Amino acid sequence: MADKLLEIKDLSVEYHTDDGTVYAVNGLDLTVEKGQVLGLVGETGAGKTTMALSILRLLPERIGKITKGDIYLDGIDIVHCSEADMKLIRGNKASMIFQDPMTSLNPILTVGDQIAEVLELHNRDQSKEEIQKRVDEMLSLVGISPERKNDYPHQFSGGMKQRVVIAIALACTPELLLADEPTTALDVTIQDQVLHMMRELKEKLDSAMILITHDLGVVANNCDSVAIMYAGEIIEYGRVEDIFESENRHPYTVGLFNSIPDLTQKTKRLKPIEGLMPDPSNLPSGCTFHDRCPHCMEQCKTMKPLAVTSGTHMVRCHLFEKSGKDTVV
Amino acid sequence: MNAPLIETRNLKKYFKTPRGNLHAVDGVNLSIQRGQTLGVVGESGCGKSTLGRSILRLIEPSGGEVLYNGEDILKWDKSHMRELRKHMQLIFQDPYASLNPRMTVSEIISEPIKVCRTLTNQKDINDKVFELMETVGLAERFVNTYPHELDGGRRQRIGVARALALDPEFIVCDEPVSALDVSIQAQILNLMMDLQEARGLTYMFITHDLSVVKHISNEIAVMYLGQCVERAPSDELFNNPLHPYTKALLDAIPVPNLKHRGKERVAIHGEVTSPIDPKPGCRFAGRCPYAKPECTAENLRLEEVNEGHFVSCVLY
Numbered sequence: 001m002a003d004k005l006l007e008i009k010d011l012s013v014e015y016h017t018d019d020g021t022v023y024a025v026n027g028l029d030l031t032v033e034k035g036q037v038l039g040l041v042g043e044t045g046a047g048k049t050t051m052a053l054s055i056l057r058l059l060p061e062r063i064g065k066i067t068k069g070d071i072y073l074d075g076i077d078i079v080h081c082s083e084a085d086m087k088l089i090r091g092n093k094a095s096m097i098f099q100d101p102m103t104s105l106n107p108i109l110t111v112g113d114q115i116a117e118v119l120e121l122h123n124r125d126q127s128k129e130e131i132q133k134r135v136d137e138m139l140s141l142v143g144i145s146p147e148r149k150n151d152y153p154h155q156f157s158g159g160m161k162q163r164v165v166i167a168i169a170l171a172c173t174p175e176l177l178l179a180d181e182p183t184t185a186l187d188v189t190i191q192d193q194v195l196h197m198m199r200e201l202k203e204k205l206d207s208a209m210i211l212i213t214h215d216l217g218v219v220a221n222n223c224d225s226v227a228i229m230y231a232g233e234i235i236e237y238g239r240v241e242d243i244f245e246s247e248n249r250h251p252y253t254v255g256l257f258n259s260i261p262d263l264t265q266k267t268k269r270l271k272p273i274e275g276l277m278p279d280p281s282n283l284p285s286g287c288t289f290h291d292r293c294p295h296c297m298e299q300c301k302t303m304k305p306l307a308v309t310s311g312t313h314m315v316r317c318h319l320f321e322k323s324g325k326d327t328v329v
Numbered sequence: 330m331n332a333p334l335i336e337t338r339n340l341k342k343y344f345k346t347p348r349g350n351l352h353a354v355d356g357v358n359l360s361i362q363r364g365q366t367l368g369v370v371g372e373s374g375c376g377k378s379t380l381g382r383s384i385l386r387l388i389e390p391s392g393g394e395v396l397y398n399g400e401d402i403l404k405w406d407k408s409h410m411r412e413l414r415k416h417m418q419l420i421f422q423d424p425y426a427s428l429n430p431r432m433t434v435s436e437i438i439s440e441p442i443k444v445c446r447t448l449t450n451q452k453d454i455n456d457k458v459f460e461l462m463e464t465v466g467l468a469e470r471f472v473n474t475y476p477h478e479l480d481g482g483r484r485q486r487i488g489v490a491r492a493l494a495l496d497p498e499f500i501v502c503d504e505p506v507s508a509l510d511v512s513i514q515a516q517i518l519n520l521m522m523d524l525q526e527a528r529g530l531t532y533m534f535i536t537h538d539l540s541v542v543k544h545i546s547n548e549i550a551v552m553y554l555g556q557c558v559e560r561a562p563s564d565e566l567f568n569n570p571l572h573p574y575t576k577a578l579l580d581a582i583p584v585p586n587l588k589h590r591g592k593e594r595v596a597i598h599g600e601v602t603s604p605i606d607p608k609p610g611c612r613f614a615g616r617c618p619y620a621k622p623e624c625t626a627e628n629l630r631l632e633e634v635n636e637g638h639f640v641s642c643v644l645y
Contacts, residue, residue: 043510044481157600158373187372187537189597192581214511217583221590244587259515260585261544263567269522270544272515276480 004072005208006032006055006176011069013050013059013232022281024050026232027069032176032208039219039240040212041256042229045277048212051229052178056096057086074175092122095169099181101161105153111164112149115139118171138167142197159190163197170201177202177209183218195222216260220244225312228253231278231288238313248310250317251293287318295319332399333360334531335384335499340393342376342383349606353379355555356393358631361548363498366525366532368546368563370539370578374601376555377535381501384533385417386410397499415445418492422504424484428476434487435472438462441494461490465520482513489520499531506541518545539582543567548637551575554604554612557631561638571640573597574613611642619644 013025025047032038042048053059054066057078071078073094076085095118098104106114115135123131136146142163153161162182169177182198183191199222202209211223219226219240226243228236228250236243236250243253255273275292278284284291290300300318308320342354353376361367371377383390386402394401402413418441421427428437435458448454459469465486476484485505492500502521506514522545524530536542542549542563549566551559551574559572570576577597599616610625611617617624623643631639 043512159600188539188581189372189577190600191583193598195583215583216585220585220587221583240587240590244585256511257585259511261515261518261540263540263543263582263584264586269519270515272519273512276482276513277510 003034004031005034005036005074006030006210007070007072008051008055009070009072011051011054011071012067013047013054014065014067015060015063016065017063020281023283024064024232024280025054026283028229028232028234030227030234030237032210034175035206035208036225037202037209037211037223039223039226040210040229041214041216041219041226043214043277045280046229047232047280048229049180050232052096052180052210052212055176055178056090056094058090058096088122091118091169091174092172093174094176094178095172095174096178096180097162097165097169097182100185101158101165102185104165105161107153110150110152111144111156112139114164115149115168115171118168122172134171138171139164141170141201142167159186159194162186162190162194166194166198166201170205170207173205173207175207177207178212179209180212181214182211184213184215191218198222216256228256231283232280233288233316234314235289235316236314242311242313246313248313248315248320250289250315251295251319252289255292287316331362333396334363334398335533336360336394336396336399337384338394338396340380340383340395341391342379342388343391346605351605352555352607353604354383354390355607357552357555357557359550359557359560361499361531361533363531364525364529365547366534366545368542368549369533369535369552370537370542370549371552372537372578372601374554374604375552376604377537377552378503380552381419381503381533381535385414385419385501387419411445415447415495416498418495418497418500420485420488420492420500420502420505423508424476424481424488425508427488428484430476433473433475434462434467434479437476437487438490438494441491445495447495457494461493464493464524465490466516480513481509482516485509485513485517486520489517489524493524493528496528497530499533501533501535503535504537505534507536507538514541521545539579551578554601554607556612556641558613558642559638559640560631561635561640565635565638569635569638571634571638571645572613572642573617573619573644 008028008030011025011028015022015024040048055071066079112135115138116131119131119134135149139146139149144160144163183194186194213219223240225239227234230252236253258271261270273292278288286302287300287305290296297318305316305318307314307316337357337359340354340357344351344353357380369377379388382388384395390403395403438458438461439454442448442454442457448457467483467486506517534545546563549563550557553574559575570579597616602615609628611629614620614624629641631641633639634645
């Protein structure tokens with residue numbers, strides 16, 4: 001096993017709202033190794049973003065709470081460390097790229113100032129000149145001419161803005177990059193350019209990345225391993241080959257694949273997953289997927305499925321518990 | 330060939346801006362046969378939605394013709410248009426923004442019926458609403474709920490039911506599934522295809538998602554900066570794309586299959602140029618890997634290179 005960079009153990013996050021408690025993340029385990037790209041796939045409301053925010057302790061104050069579990073980033077206990085220490089971690093050791101480049105930049109600061117802001121915070125001993133030099137470097141790294149550093153976000157197109165956001169995230173060469181749907185708001189040709197650039201930068205800076213997306217195509221082209229998330233849990237985890245080519249896949253994963261129109265085959269009808277994502281304030285008993293699952297059995301309705309691991313592949317489903325798998329954890 | 334249900338000839342829509350005319354739709358010719366689906370693909374800002382709205386005359390086109398059953402509807406007066414609108418409907422992209430939050434599901438679905446007075450008896454209207462809800466797969470218990478109580482998939486079903494309320498022939502679908510999760514997206518696509526089969530609907534399906542468009546369309550038009558650069562039957566376009574932009578667009582789709590990993594692609598660099606007073610010639614020339622001097626010399630026209638396959642490019 002390579003070095004573990006991020007380790008999440010049995011994490012649970014709740015939001016306390018006026019309408020009741022929302023169980024966003026429920027007992028989630030996840031590890032990311034150094035230099036690895038992990039794809040985190042799931043639909044709206046699966047808890048993907050909540051998990052990412054927990055790693056940076058950016059959950060909305062008062063209503064969002066980590067109720068259980070531990071997060072270790074490079075050995076640092078994130079859940080229990082002080083706010084002052086967190087400030088040193090955010091943007092420096094771990095940083096985040098948000099989904100919507102249109103709203104994640106400050107409209108009244110020039111892009112150069114916004115990149116310099118992170119650098120100044122984490123490198124207090126550096127001179128203005130050194131920082132400006134680094135800003136120029138970052139801009140050329142993401143393919144924007146440094147002459148444009150005095151422009152404001154509205155003077156850039158969507159793809160260019162996302163490049164600026166990436167430049168900010170990478171400015172302090174973080175060891176872990178959390179990319180929350182970085183290309184969902186972009187057109188396909190621009191998405192292709194941005195992903196290509198992120199792959200190159202990741203190689204150059206040797207950082208690990210969690211790529212949060214709902215697009216399995218993006219995962220196939222960019223990730224080493226994949227975690228499929230459903231109702232706040234990782235229901236399947238493995239290397240890309242395990243998820244895309246294995247026979248023993250979780251019925252939800254199979255459903256996700258069947259929902260995408262295949263470009264290489266002519267199909268008359270799609271086979272979508274019936275029903276809807278469960279309401280996270282009122283989760284079903286047993287396996288949270290049981291009421292949408294085509295293979296639902298009696299035990300699925302009452303018993304939580306355990307993680308069944310074979311090699312690098314983990315599935316949480318009763319279907320595979322007895323089917324001669326190596327180990328039952 | 331039968332006469333097409335919808336046809337546009339040299340359709341144009343320019344918007345006046347302080348910096349000049351924005352050519353949103355610039356000389357588009359297309360036709361849709363009855364009961365068929367034309368997919369319109371292109372990136373944001375290429376004029377897809379403006380094209381759809383111009384055909385419905387929700388935006389008044391600046392020039393050209395829109396033929397419905399062979400008649401130019403741009404010459405029709407208001408009352409005549411109002412009659413016609415019963416036959417042409419629109420499904421919007423964002424099910425969160427296209428439904429009035431102060432109206433219940435039944436009020437939203439029955440609004441077109443009340444506006445056009447196709448039914449006047451309240452009982453008939455209620456029956457029709459229930460019938461429509463059943464058609465689109467909405468349970469009866471939602472009839473008095475408000476849109477905010479429902480999820481995206483159900484809201485988009487309301488949008489579909491509203492579009493069907495007047496039994497139209499032609500529906501412009503403007504990115505109807507883009508805002509939805511994949512599993513819900515597949516449910517709505519299946520619904521739309523079932524409805525087409527059962528009612529013989531004609532669709533113009535606007536989207537930026539190429540795998541969706543291939544799934545649902547008979548013919549596909551690729552748009553770039555207000556112009557249609559390639560038009561072909563769906564299979565032909567995917568098997569034999571000709572225009573360099575189409576090729577790049579197809580190459581840029583992330584395919585959920587590991588065999589395509591690390592494959593070299595025709596990447597295009599740069600971004601879309603401004604649609605304000607564009608220079609003559611091919612508008613893609615600035616990003617095109619095969620650009621030649623003659624590309625920018627004069628305006629190009631769509632030429633038929635294979636049967637039913639039109640492309641506007643100097644290479645062919």
